[in-house]
Amino acid sequence: MIIIRHLLLFLSLVFLLAGCVPNEFRFENRANQNISQAEVLVKEDERIKGAAALFYDDHLIVGIRVKTFSRFNKTKIASELETSLKELYPELSVLVSADSKILTETTKLILTSKDEDVKEDIHELIALVEEQT
Amino acid sequence: MDKEKYAKIEQSITPTTPILKNVFRAFITGGTICLIAQFIAVFYMTFFNFTERTASNPTVATMIFISMLLTGFGLYKKIGQFGGAGGAVPITGFGNAVISAAIEHKTEGYVLGVGGNMFKLAGSVILFGVFSAFLVALVKTILVKLGVATW
């Protein structure tokens, strides 16, 4: 019994710590852009079930979560979205990733809004995505 | 008595492999190992700067570390006996093959024993991995140059 309780505790801890971001759409505008276009584009895509988008300065960073069976194509979905967003916001440097790390980190950036570090964090995320295995 | 006649007798008596049972056990064992690895991967993604893609390296290393402990304490052979391919196919099985061979041949010395025998089971996996990767990449490159395929 004790083992089971420990296991349950451990599992719930892992789930919590895993940055269990709920499936919702979060859009944050800190760059005086018209974000509604992006909102429509992301929300209308049926394959996407959650997203966090942050407009900051000249950056647009979007972390998306795709539906389970669309995960096979998630890199393609992300790059498609990236191309369309680039067309919408030609003046911004756009990063779209279906990697859950980007989603959690972007969510964190949106929630803990300390303006000074955001730029640095965004650059870090970009470097992270470009990193090869 | 000829060989064919004996083979018939032998087959009628030797119990058939319980394929369904083995397959089920392999599924459970292999699935559980991958599930544990997924927890570890999420752990690395959450607490360190790893993406889904880059987290796989430390995850694999951690799994092999676990495999080392299980092998050393004599538990991996029990997992292998229960799970069959479920224990052998995950990277932990690769680790088990290398580690078990290494500790087995310690008595012959570190160079000829450990060094020479470490890959006696797992070496073929590396050979065929590298060779098939070479062939596949070569064929694909030729096809792309011919315009038949794209990257």
Place this chain on the structure above:
Amino acid sequence: MFSIYITAFVVGGLICVIGQLLFDVAKLTPAHTLCTLVVIGSILDGFGLYEPLIDFAGTGATIPITSFGNALTHGALAEAEKHGFIGVLTGMFEVTSSGISAAILFAFIAVFLFKPKGDV
């Protein structure tokens, strides 16, 4: 979020089932089975099918030995895309699988810590 755990379990389990069928139906030895799976992983990556599987199943696809063939082929293809034929070779030399280095390292550590025990 939770679905990744389910897909990892199921896909990882199914790859092991293929291995078990190679054991029991095709009567291959463990070494032959693992080699076959590595070659399968490598070929799947040649068709560009393994990476989507990783996206779908996470560790369910990266932990089975098939991912080793995939990693090598992927490295070779990535370089080949940039440098042509010579990239096939350089790409393979560039890829170091963490699986192999971890196995070597931990095996050598294990040599100092453990002794084989012939119990049941």
Place this chain on the structure above:
Amino acid sequence: MVKKGLLTFPSLPSIVATGVTAGPLEKKSPFHSHFDKIYDDESCDAKTNEHGHAKLMEDACMIALSKLGKVPSDADFFLVGDLVNQMTPSNFTATSIGIPYIGVFAACATSVSSMLLAALLTESGMSQLTIAGSASQHNAIERQFRYPIEYGAQKGETAQWTATAAGIAAITPHRNGVPSIVCGTFGKAVDMGMTDPLNMGAAMAPAAADTLKRHLEGHNKQVSDYDCIMTGDLGKNGFAIFIKLVQNQGITNIDNFSDAGMEFYGKNPDFMAGASGAGCSAAVYLSEVYAKLLSKEYKKVLLIATGALLSPMSFQQGDTIPSIAHAIELTMK
């Protein structure tokens, strides 16, 4: 009587003493109370498994000799064998024990072939005391023939577990009050095309059936003459096939048949089909069977040790597994 492979010993050489040693896992054997020494360490407190293997054998020899009140220099011949490369454990034992030595290899059938040769030497008057027997050590032999000990390979129901045990017999010219060797049969190597080293019972069963048939016909005996007919290490599956083959030969009464390997671990499923190894049959024959002969529970027994004559290389080269079985008949008057 001169017949192919058939031996009779009119002078009735006797097995005057036995020494049986075993590893820690062998405490699970229902025969363990008959073993003279059981180690707590699986490599018998030696540096390596191979040294442990040699120690197992050496201690069995010393125990057998001490029961007679003899020292190694009193013995005339030393006939032993094992399964490790070039029989190094036997060679090391022979070095330390210092008796003129003939290495005998018949895989797991060495237990009986060495005793038959010892009986021949005794019968011819060339030997007053011969030490014969065989040994096996699980760790040393598994790694030689199969995988590293800690490797997680799945073994099927037909696989066998190499026993850690040694059985040594001291054989002298006839003495009263101890079991003696009446006759024996050297087997022919039989190959029925079996290739699975994890199902060696199936490879060895035809050899056992062949030797049994030749022994019964050649010495003009019946199955019912014996209190016990015990094969060596066919295991559960091999023994079932052996019984089928024996029944096909027209022998219906199989009540007195048993198999040392199958019984060795008390049919514990952890050990799959049972024990194997050169020490398995030697240990059972020279402890359990010998004790029952001494107590006159058995008057006449036929022991058929079986051996699979494979090497890891022959298996990898895709060769089939030839097998051999040697039979020895013991009586107690």
